[in-house]
Structure formats: C-alpha cells, structure tokens
Amino acid sequence: MPYVDGFVVPVPKAKLDAYRALAETAASIWKEHGALAFVECIGDDVPQGELTSFPRAVQAEEDEVVAFSWIVFPSREARDAVNGKVMADPRMDCDPATAPFDAKRMIYGGFTPLLGL
Numbered sequence: 307m308p309y310v311d312g313f314v315v316p317v318p319k320a321k322l323d324a325y326r327a328l329a330e331t332a333a334s335i336w337k338e339h340g341a342l343a344f345v346e347c348i349g350d351d352v353p354q355g356e357l358t359s360f361p362r363a364v365q366a367e368e369d370e371v372v373a374f375s376w377i378v379f380p381s382r383e384a385r386d387a388v389n390g391k392v393m394a395d396p397r398m399d400c401d402p403a404t405a406p407f408d409a410k411r412m413i414y415g416g417f418t419p420l421l422g423l
Contacts, residue, residue, distance in 0.1 A: 308342070308423040309382040310329055311389075313375040315412040316366040322348070324357035325373065336396060340390040343378040366410045378423065382413070385416065 317325045349372040352360045356390075357394035360372045379385035392398055402409055 308419050309379045309385045310417045310419060310423070311379070311385060311414065312417055313373070313412060313414045314360055314364055315373050315375070315407045315409070316361075316364040316370040317348070317355060317368050317373050317407045319368065321406035322371070327376070328400070328406055330368045331397065335395055336388065336392055339395070340384055341377050341379055345350040345376050345378075347374045348372075349374065363413055381417070381418070 329346040333346070336344050349360060349364055352372050354361045360366075360374070364372060377385075379388060
C-alpha cells in the first residue's frame with residue numbers, strides 16, 4: 307500500500323528562488339532513492355484563519371508564504387528505507403542557518419492513504 311510523507315513550511319517570499327532550487331535537488335535525490343513522486347506547492351489562497359489555518363500552523367509572518375509538499379512511496383517500509391538513504395546522502399547536507407526556510411516551524415508526518423492513490 308502506498309505511503310505519503312507530508313510537509314507544511316513557511317518560506318520567506320524573498321527566498322522563493324532558493325527554496326525552489328533546494329526542492330528540485332531534494333526531489334531528484336528522493337526519487338533516485340525510490341520515492342514515486344515529490345510535489346511542492348506554494349500557497350496562493352491560504353487565508354489566515356481565526357482559530358486554525360495553514361499560516362497559523364507554521365506561524366507564517368507577513369513576508370512569508372506557505373509551502374505544502376508531499377512525497378509518495380510504494381509502502382511505509384519503502385519510505386523508512388528511502389528516508390534513511392536520503393538522510394545519509396551528502397547532497398542533503400543543508401545548514402539550517404542558510405536554509406531558505408525555518409525548519410523549526412515545519413510541520414511534517416507520515417500518512418497512510420485513505421482514498422485516491
């Protein structure tokens with residue numbers, strides 16, 4: 307059964323080009339190690355909710371946009387193996403101080419599809 311990792315992260319508008327470049331590199335690495343799909347989306351209709359919302363969830367600031375991303379794997383076991391290889395891959399060595407987003411405000415998790423894959 308397929309498995310999905312999902313991510314929501316705030317990205318400074320001024321760093322969108324750098325974020326895209328990092329995402330392109332990450333996508334190729336994840337796919338090389340066995341991911342089936344890697345999708346990156348930038349929010350253009352994500353209103354600030356009164357109680358909850360994507361921007362509130364990641365504490366997005368005025369100069370940031372919300373990125374919503376997911377990676378599809380053949381199974382949970384494949385995901386665990388692929389992620390282990392990706393984290394050991396030296397091309398994924400990213401200094402948090404120079405990353406084009408604040409990883410401390412990233413929300414992520416693994417999901418078993420209920421419908422659609």
